[in-house]
Amino acid sequence: MSPITEVEGRRLALSNLEKVLFPETGTTKGELLHYVATTAGALLAHVHDRPMSFLRFPDGVGGEVFFTKNPPPGKPVWVKTVEVSRSEGATARQVVVGDLSTLMWAANLVVEFHVPQWRVGSEGVADRMVFDLDPGEPAGMAECCEVALWLRARLESDGFGVWVKTSGSKGLHVLVPVEPTASERVTAYAKEVAKEAEAVLPGVVVARMARAARVGRVFVDFSQNSASKTTAAAYSVRARRGATVSTPVTWEEVEDPSRELAFGLDDVVGRLELYGDLLGPLLNPNRARGVPGVG
Known part of the structure; x- marks a missing residue:
């Protein structure tokens, strides 16, 4: 069973904390999550109000790596999303990481955080x-x-x-x-x-x-x-x-x-x-x- 932690009053299940994600350094998922929590103030400032894209590597750097703009499966209802334009007039929703609980939820999926040069409400x-x-x-x-x-x-x-x-x-x-x-x-x-x-x-x-x-x-x-x-x-x-x-x-x-x-x-x-x-x-x-x- 994944350990449950509470972040800003929201319950999060954090999984596979002992898994080694970076074999060269022996860095585990738990250490990665600790890093994200420790640097959250600075990290959140630079993704604030920007739709998030994720490059996921759930099995570490030697495993599958894939890029997605869509909200990952199992997104909690409290995770904010916004509608963003896609090609040929289509739209889709993307996650906006604006608080520590959302940041830790995303980090638990083992991701890189990627954002555009514009903010929500001022697309393009x-x-x-x-x-x-x-x-x-x-x-x-x-x-x-x-x-x-x-x-x-x-x-x-x-x-x-x-x-x-x-x-x-x-x-x-x-x-x-x-x-x-x-x-x-x-x-x-x-x-x-x-x-x-x-x-x-x-x-x-x-x-x-x-x-x-x-x-x-x-x-x-x-x-x-x-x-x-x-x-x-x-x-x-x-x-x-x-x-x-x-x-x-x-x-x-x-x-x-x-x-x-x-x-x-x-x-x-x-x-x-x-x-x-x-x-x-x-x-x-x-x-x-x-x-x-x-x-």
Whole structure:
């Protein structure tokens, strides 16, 4: 029988707490749930009012992994959902994780948390912009840092504040708060900046999707600004070896080539105690700036 716990007055059955989900580190499901509960304040802030998509890996990183936008089976009646547009005029419901009990229910399903750049009630109107830096071997984190620093300077020249986190996989996410702007316009601007990065750093950057073009270069993926796309949330554990987390970092860390910029559960808890939420400024509307015209 699964142990029953009470979170915010709601009863949750937490299952298979001793199951090892990350063989490389021996991290169990119970340890994963403890991490989520410990970092919930920061994690909830970055998924607040955003429809959630889930990348599930219930049997750990060596098992089946699947991505879903639909509410998982067995959803309790108290879990909030909202209607979201899908292709060709269709709609469907998605979960909104807005409180600790919903967060722990979702985490018990063993998931990565993915959210769009817009909020509930403003579908397709972004309040932040993201560049996903994805290195193609033999390029790695050092090249991602070089590209992130170039993007920071370029975006600051247009008046933006710029923050950064690890993807929790191989690369970095560069994040910018923007005044509410149609996702199409944000995507168009981000595409222009990515193409400019490729022109300035041709041996390091590629702005095209084709995998053959990515070998040895960093793909600057601007497409996650599309209204239909999502990005791994800050503080989300990733389905990767080592139980890595999408972790906010300082620009000083990005500037230091000796840093590996890969963080696990315990690292992130310690970093929150040391730094607080380094991405907190993203949530401040006073930091947002308008997106320049394109073309």
